[in-house]
Amino acid sequence: MAITINNTGKHLMLDALDTVLNTATLTIRSGAAPGAGNTATGTVLATITTPADAMAAASSGTKQKLGTWEDASADATGNAGHFRIVAGSTVIEGTCGGPGSGADMEISNVALQSGNPFTILTFTLSMAAN
Template sequence: MALQYSVAVNNARLDAVESTIGTSAILKIRTGAPPANCAAADSGTVLSTVNLPSDWMAAASGATKSKSGTWEDTSADATGTAAHYRIYASDGTTCGEQGTVTATGGGGDLTVDNVSFAAGQAFTVTSYTKTAGNQ
């Protein structure tokens, strides 16, 4: 039998992501493929650095958890094509999560309004939702 959790347990697992990474988390959007895991060295060019809202994720409900507040950058750091992201603790170096970036509707772990970044360009994260499995 496959391992199964209740919705309440899955909500707690999802809420632990935000509490473990902490408040004042930092999102960095980068070019290229993501590293093998969060313990591996950063890769790609940093296109954008976003200081996330203090409460950057809404409380989990129904075994899903979504971004909270506005995630945007008024001036991208560099020019390139967004392909992956990392969310760091407030120190900007301790990776807590990484995933893929696509344009809205592209199916990435995090979606933005446009994956073609130009230095100085504004952009917005349009979607970021996590769903717990094993229900």
């Protein structure tokens, strides 16, 4: 039998990430994600410090970004492929895509231009269903 956990347990684990995600460094990078346990790859296209209260309380086994995450000026020109959130030794990484793409993090435009603004539209952490 597989181990299962109810939503109460999932919410405890997801909400524990608040201290990690609040004021963490989020980079948007070109290319494919190398995996959170590996050295970062790709060109850094943008760098954002997440808000002090970055994520909403967990609900239904998920946790969504809270408020507006944006950068007034992208660092470089290129196509966004993945994101990397770093807080101390904790790394969270996933795919980037445009609106409606279904990527792990959706941004206003994957074709970033140096000096131009962009916004993180969606970012949701979830725990697998039982």
